[in-house]
Structure formats: structure tokens, C-alpha cells
Amino acid sequence: MTRADVRKTYKLYIGGAFPRSESGHTYVAHDAKGRFLANAALASRKDARDAVVAARGAFSGWAGRTAYNRGQVVYRIAEVVEDRRPQFVDALAATEGLSARAAGAALDTAIDRLVWYAGWADKLTQVVGNANPVSGPYFNLSTPEPTGVVAVLAPQESSLLGLLSVVAPVIVTGNTCVVVSSFERPLPAVTFAEVLATSDVPAGVVNVLTGDAEALGPWLASHMDVNALDLTGVAGRPDLATDLEVAAADNLKRVRRAPAAEPDWTLEPDLDAMTDFLETKTVWHPIGV
Amino acid sequence: MGTPFEYAPAPESRSVVDIKPSYGLFVGGEFVDGHGKAFKTVNPATEEVLAEVAEADEHDVDHAVKAARRAHRTWSRMPGAERAKYLYRIARIIAERSRELAVLESIDNGKPIKESRDVDVPIVSAHFFYYAGWADKLKYAGYGEQSLGVAAQIIPWNFPLLMLAWKVAPALACGNTVVLKPAETTPLTALLFAEICQQADLPAGVVNIVTGAGSTGQALVAHPDVDKVAFTGSTDVGKQIARTVAGTDKRVTLELGGKAANIVFDDAPIDQAVEGIVNGIFFNQGHVCCAGSRLLVQESVADDVLHRLKRRMATLRVGDPLDKNTDVGAINSAEQLARIRELSDIGEAEGAERWSAPCELPSHGYWFPPTLFTDVTQAHRIAREEIFGPVLSVLTFRTPAEAVAKANNTPYGLSAGVWTDKGSLILKMANALRAGVVWANTFNKFDPTSPFGGYKESGYGREGGRHGLEAYLR
Numbered sequence: 052m053t054r055a056d057v058r059k060t061y062k063l064y065i066g067g068a069f070p071r072s073e074s075g076h077t078y079v080a081h082d083a084k085g086r087f088l089a090n091a092a093l094a095s096r097k098d099a100r101d102a103v104v105a106a107r108g109a110f111s112g113w114a115g116r117t118a119y120n121r122g123q124v125v126y127r128i129a130e131v132v133e134d135r136r137p138q139f140v141d142a143l144a145a146t147e148g149l150s151a152r153a154a155g156a157a158l159d160t161a162i163d164r165l166v167w168y169a170g171w172a173d174k175l176t177q178v179v180g181n182a183n184p185v186s187g188p189y190f191n192l193s194t195p196e197p198t199g200v201v202a203v204l205a206p207q208e209s210s211l212l213g214l215l216s217v218v219a220p221v222i223v224t225g226n227t228c229v230v231v232s233s234f235e236r237p238l239p240a241v242t243f244a245e246v247l248a249t250s251d252v253p254a255g256v257v258n259v260l261t262g263d264a265e266a267l268g269p270w271l272a273s274h275m276d277v278n279a280l281d282l283t284g285v286a287g288r289p290d291l292a293t294d295l296e297v298a299a300a301d302n303l304k305r306v307r308r309a310p311a312a313e314p315d316w317t318l319e320p321d322l323d324a325m326t327d328f329l330e331t332k333t334v335w336h337p338i339g340v
Numbered sequence: 341m342g343t344p345f346e347y348a349p350a351p352e353s354r355s356v357v358d359i360k361p362s363y364g365l366f367v368g369g370e371f372v373d374g375h376g377k378a379f380k381t382v383n384p385a386t387e388e389v390l391a392e393v394a395e396a397d398e399h400d401v402d403h404a405v406k407a408a409r410r411a412h413r414t415w416s417r418m419p420g421a422e423r424a425k426y427l428y429r430i431a432r433i434i435a436e437r438s439r440e441l442a443v444l445e446s447i448d449n450g451k452p453i454k455e456s457r458d459v460d461v462p463i464v465s466a467h468f469f470y471y472a473g474w475a476d477k478l479k480y481a482g483y484g485e486q487s488l489g490v491a492a493q494i495i496p497w498n499f500p501l502l503m504l505a506w507k508v509a510p511a512l513a514c515g516n517t518v519v520l521k522p523a524e525t526t527p528l529t530a531l532l533f534a535e536i537c538q539q540a541d542l543p544a545g546v547v548n549i550v551t552g553a554g555s556t557g558q559a560l561v562a563h564p565d566v567d568k569v570a571f572t573g574s575t576d577v578g579k580q581i582a583r584t585v586a587g588t589d590k591r592v593t594l595e596l597g598g599k600a601a602n603i604v605f606d607d608a609p610i611d612q613a614v615e616g617i618v619n620g621i622f623f624n625q626g627h628v629c630c631a632g633s634r635l636l637v638q639e640s641v642a643d644d645v646l647h648r649l650k651r652r653m654a655t656l657r658v659g660d661p662l663d664k665n666t667d668v669g670a671i672n673s674a675e676q677l678a679r680i681r682e683l684s685d686i687g688e689a690e691g692a693e694r695w696s697a698p699c700e701l702p703s704h705g706y707w708f709p710p711t712l713f714t715d716v717t718q719a720h721r722i723a724r725e726e727i728f729g730p731v732l733s734v735l736t737f738r739t740p741a742e743a744v745a746k747a748n749n750t751p752y753g754l755s756a757g758v759w760t761d762k763g764s765l766i767l768k769m770a771n772a773l774r775a776g777v778v779w780a781n782t783f784n785k786f787d788p789t790s791p792f793g794g795y796k797e798s799g800y801g802r803e804g805g806r807h808g809l810e811a812y813l814r
Contacts (some may be wrong), residue, residue, distance in 0.1 A: 178482075183787070183805055185785075209462065230536060259365075278796065302797055303796070303799060331777060333790055334777075334778045335778070335779045
């Protein structure tokens with residue numbers, strides 16, 4: 052008698068917990084050949100709002116950590132992904148239709164990308180901040196600070212490397228985020244959320260919603276407690292991207308615009324994905340006695 | 341007022357300034373007529389009409405953008421070292437003509453001559469000097485070396501020349517060309533700057549100046565051949581601009597409103613803090629986006645601070661902007677005066693207690709006495725909305741945590757002030773305040789080398805310093 056396997060129920064990741072969608076809705080995630088893989092939670096407007104609340108709650112604690120500590124936590128994510136290599140390779144192969152070899156290569160790049168960003172945590176301030184030689188007796192320093200809660204629409208094609216390429220730069224600098232995964236390829240995002248839950252990432256720093264960026268995007272773009280919006284996930288959909296950018300103007304969110312087509316995530320990134328979600332704070336103090 | 345400190349009037353001479361009866365637009369290196377309906381600019385201290393100014397319509401804006409586009413071909417390819425020389429020339433001519441610029445600024449804007457002369461114009465010259473030096477060093481800045489193209493720049497009326505310098509100097513240093521729209525009520529020094537560009541032999545079309553009001557600005561922002569929009573002004577207009585450029589490739593920086601908390605702890609040197617409070621809110625009649633308009637005083641010293649603050653406010657000299665003794669000049673326009681009055685009346689209606697410095701206001705012009713409100717809560721509109729006038733709201737706090745919570749309780753995030761003798765407390769507060777500029781034991785200081793800009797609804801991007809180059813490079 053063959054043994055029936057125990058299949059995973061894929062859920063959302065909000066505030067460090069794995070709830071089902073409050074709406075009770077799920078949708079079918081297919082493999083690359085269109086066969087049933089699993090039911091994924093279909094995040095609702097309410098789930099998005101709950102995720103924003105969780106991200107806001109986590110912000111001051113996460114931003115207040117030392118850069119050294121944030122770097123260690125992001126590095127820890129890489130460790131745990133590496134540790135669960137077979138699971139991710141299987142997930143990537145099934146979701147993206149890659150050969151085992153190609154899926155392994157994609158995973159290598161994803162892990163290396165996390166390590167690359169981890170190292171930036173305690174270096175970016177030195178690279179993008181500076182002391183200002185004002186003409187007067189003042190100590191004057193400009194330093195980068197996280198902008199706050201970032202809503203991220205993750206890439207649609209690259210379900211893991213693309214996802215971490217937009218999440219890691221946001222959190223390594225001290226922001227917290229609500230990320231909407233690839234709609235057609237949501238499962239690696241959920242598995243990645245399970246990594247986050249066991250990688251010393253504080254609850255609420257990353258919140259993962261599986262669902263439709265077109266449906267969730269407007270609520271996140273117009274949410275008055277979201278500080279920034281990454282539109283990478285609506286690449287090639289200029290009308291939707293424009294609508295979301297217009298909605299984001301209501302509280303002057305920082306917007307990372309959608310590219311014309313999904314980028315090649317294997318290329319080494321520049322600093323923009325980090326600096327787009329940073330503020331510069333300049334502090335003055337007189338020098339005297 | 342019968343104080344021992346009465347001074348005889350010491351008016352600055354107007355003879356250094358030659359105001360023409362009418363002005364055109366500055367496009368392609370020449371003054372040309374505008375196609376819109378001409379408007380008048382007045383001296384807010386006397387309501388005297390100063391000149392008639394052309395209004396640019398869509399056609400004029402298009403003409404200016406085309407001129408800027410043509411000029412960009414040569415300006416952007418010119419070696420940085422050569423561009424630098426033009427900017428150095430401009431910096432020097434501004435310094436040479438500083439008296440003239442300061443007087444004209446005070447006449448058109450209403451700000452005291454001691455501020456235009458000692459603050460605005462020197463920093464304007466310094467900005468051009470600072471960015472001139474970047475023009476041939478862009479590869480060291482870390483933002484790329486390519487210019488963006490044509491920059492549309494829209495500036496407010498509170499610091500007409502200074503905001504021009506903040507916009508024009510970095511744009512030109514990076515190889516961009518500009519179409520600048522000064523504010524409707526303060527166009528005259530921008531037009532004098534156009535003459536300075538001519539004296540500097542700046543190539544035609546590198547700087548274009550289109551005067552007008554909101555519709556001119558809208559046409560400029562929406563123009564399809566503009567690559568970059570830089571705006572300083574109200575948060576409402578900033579949001580409109582963000583909507584207008586959505587879905588385009590235009591880069592945008594926005595410097596918008598603020599409602600800064602100026603936080604005084606009980607161990608602060610109180611007299612110094614009082615000077616800082618006065619400077620924070622009454623400098624430039626409070627027409628400052630980063631003005632310290634919410635005073636947060638630690639409860640244990642609140643009575644003492646208020647007593648000394650009122651005593652100091654009573655010595656502020658309000659009146660003729662061209663008098664060298666004047667501390668507080670005229671409100672820039674009748675519309676702005678009406679808004680300040682309206683919000684102040686609302687403050688009273690909502691239960692806050694109003695106190696104004698005893699001073700005699702001139703019979704003509706737009707004036708508002710230095711005013712403070714006590715018994716203010718965080719819910720009061722005068723504690724939430726930007727008044728943009730000489731009106732201070734006073735709140736109290738007990739602990740640093742309460743001060744942080746109250747200071748950050750605003751959609752804005754432009755600036756903040758902290759007054760305490762304790763260094764570790766300054767650093768703790770500076771970290772916790774969500775604002776782009778934090779002045780500790782000082783306030784309202786500006787410098788070309790120092791980045792300036794806001795968090796949250798105070799806008800995005802930074803002007804000044806190395807960071808200020810980012811907005812103009814790719």
C-alpha cells in the first residue's frame with residue numbers, strides 16, 4: 052500500500068503568524084505545465100490592511116536595531132534558505148518549470164543575493180551619508196534613515212530570486228514591508244515566509260500576501276500609513292502602474308516605478324533598490340564652549 | 341513703546357534698484373512678451389504697484405522648453421570645467437550686485453532688509469559658488485555623470501532668490517538646462533537674475549524664466565518634453581504634481597510644507613533657547629516651510645520660558661522692511677494675510693489662548709503681529725496645519741518619549757529643533773525625530789553644503805550638498 056503524502060496548506064504571513072485569508076478565499080497555484088500544485092490563500096483588502104498594521108508596529112523596533120544586527124539577521128535568512136535547499140529547489144522546479152540544475156543555480160543566486168544585501172547593512176551609511184563642511188561653527192552630519200512601511204509588489208516571473216531582490220534591500224536598511232507575491236507563482240513566497248519566521252526576523256518586518264497585485268495594489272497604494280511603494284511587480288502594465296502612482300500621491304509615497312519589462316535578476320544590483328527607500332537626515336549642532 | 345531701546349529710522353536707500361514699469365519673459369537669452377494676461381506685482385509693505393509682469397501661457401511655456409532643449413545639446417556636452425566657470429561668474433556677479441538684489445528682494449517680498457542682505461543673498465551667491473565646483477567633479481559624487489535634460493523648476497514666494505539658487509545652481513552644474521517659474525507675487529529678483537545670466541554670457545536658453553501663476557506652472561509640469569520637475573511649495577500642489585507626472589519618465593523632487601516641533605528641555609540654556617524659538621518662528625515672518633511653529637516645552641520650565649519669550653517678543657520691531665532695525669517685515673500678500681488671520685481665529689475659537697506682541701502696525705500693507713497661542717492641544721488645527729506666518733503654538737511635555745510622540749504626530753516631516761545641555765539626549769532625540777533636518781541648540785540654519793528636505797508629506801528628494809546632485813544626474 053502506498054503512503055499518502057501530507058500536503059502543506061499554504062497561508063499568508065502577517066505579523067509573524069500564518070493566517071488564512073480572512074476572506075476565506077483561496078486560488079489554485081499551478082505548475083509550469085498548468086497542473087494543480089496547491090491552493091494558495093487569496094489575500095483580501097482586510098489582509099493587506101492587517102499586514103500594514105503589523106509592518107507599522109514592527110518599524111520602530113527594526114529601524115532601531117543596530118546595523119550590525121540587521122546585517123546578521125539578513126545573513127541568517129541566507130543560512131536558513133541554504134539549509135532548506137532541497138525544498139526550495141523542488142519548489143522552484145515545480146513553480147517555474149526549471150530543471151533541477153537550473154533551479155539549483157537560481158537558488159544559488161538567490162542565496163548569494165541575500166548575503167550581498169546583508170553586508171550592506173552596516174556600510175551604506177558610510178557610502179551615502181556624509182559630514183557637511185558648512186561655513187560656520189557647526190557639527191553637521193547627513194545620514195540615511197529608513198522611510199518606514201514599504202508596500203512591495205514583487206516580480207511576477209521570478210518567484211524567489213525576484214522576490215528577495217525586492218524585499219532584502221527594503222528591510223536591510225531598516226524599513227518594514229508588506230509584499231504581494233507573484234500571483235501565478237505564489238508558493239516559493241510562502242516557503243520563504245516560513246524561513247523568515249525561523250530566521251530571527253522580528254514579526255511584522257516582512258509580511259507576505261499571496262494574491263493579485265491588481266486587486267491589492269490600489270489598497271496599498273492609497274493606504275495613508277504606507278510610506279513607499281515598489282511597483283516592480285506590475286512591470287509592463289503602464290496603465291495599472293500609473294493608477295497606482297496616482298493613488299500613492301495622496302500621502303506622497305516614495306514610488307519605485309515599474310520597469311517596462313521584468314529585469315534580469317541574475318545581474319548584480321546597484322544601490323537604487325536600497326536608496327529609493329531611504330530618507331536623508333541632516334543634524335546640526337553648534338561648535339563652541 | 342517707550343523702551344530704552346528706541347532707534348531712529350534707518351531706511352536702506354532704494355536708489356540702487358531700477359524697477360522697470362513692465363517685464364517680459366526670459367526665453368532663449370532674451371526678454372520676450374508673454375501671451376497671457378499681464379499681472380501686477382506689489383510691495384506688500386505699502387501695497388504700491390511695482391511693475392507689470394508678463395504671464396506665460398502654454399505657448400510661451402512650450403517656447404521656453406524648446407529653447408532649453410536646444411541649449412541642452414551644447415550645455416550638456418560642454419566640459420564640466422567650462423560650465424563651472426559660468427557658475428563662478430554668476431556667483432561673483434550676485435556678490436557684486438548684492439545690495440541691489442537685497443533691496444529688490446525686500447521691496448517685492450516684504451522681508452526685512454537685514455535678512456535679505458545678511459542671509460538670503462550671501463547664501464544665494466554661495467550656492468552658485470559651491471555647485472560651480474561640482475561641475476567638473478561629478479564622477480566623484482556617486483550619482484552618475486549624465487544630465488537629465490530640461491528641468492522644470494517652480495519656486496515659492498518666501499525666499500524668491502534663495503529658492504532660485506537651490507534649483508538653478510545644481511541643475512546647471514550637472515549639465516541640465518532649466519525653465520524656472522518664480523512665484524506670482526515675487527517675480528522681480530528672478531528677472532534681475534536673468535540680467536545676471538546675460539552679464540555672465542551664459543549661453544542662450546540654458547536658463548529660461550517664465551513668470552505667471554498656477555496655470556503657467558501646470559503647463560510647465562505637464563509639458564511632455566520636460567525631463568525633471570523640481571517644486572518647492574505647498575503640500576497640496578506637490579500632490580497635484582505627483583499625480584501629473586505619474587506614469588511618465590519625469591524625475592521629481594518636492595520640497596513641501598512642514599509643522600516643525602521645536603523642543604525645549606528643562607536643562608536648556610533658556611535665554612539661548614528663547615532666541616532660537618524667536619528665530620525659528622519669526623524669521624522671515626514665519627514664511628518658512630521648516631519654521632519651528634510648534635513649541636514643545638518641558639512642563640517644569642514652561643512658565644519661565646513663556647515669560648521670557650513674551651518679553652523677547654515685545655522687543656521685536658515690526659515694520660518697514662527696508663529699515664535696517666526691522667526684525668519682522670510684511671506678510672507677502674493679502675491672500676496669505678487672510679489665511680493667517682483665518683487660522684488664528686480658528687485657534688481662538690477652538691479654545692487656545694492668543695497673545696500678540698504689543699506693536700503698532702503700519703496703516704498700509706499686509707501686517708500681522710508676532711503671535712503665540714497657549715493651551716494648545718495636538719488636536720487643534722493651529723497645531724496640525726501649516727500657518728506659514730508669525731504664529732507659534734505652544735504645547736508642553738513631561739518626558740523625552742512624550743516629546744518624541746508629540747513631535748512626530750504630524751503628516752509632515754521637514755524639520756525639528758532640540759534644546760538641551762545634555763549631549764546624549766540630543767543624539768537620542770535626533771535619532772527619534774522623523775524629520776529631514778534636526779537643529780540642535782540652533783534653528784533655521786542653511787548652507788550650500790548641507791542637504792535639506794523632508795520625510796513623509798514634506799516631500800521627497802534633497803537639495804543642497806552632494807545629495808542635491810542626485811536629482812539632476814543619471
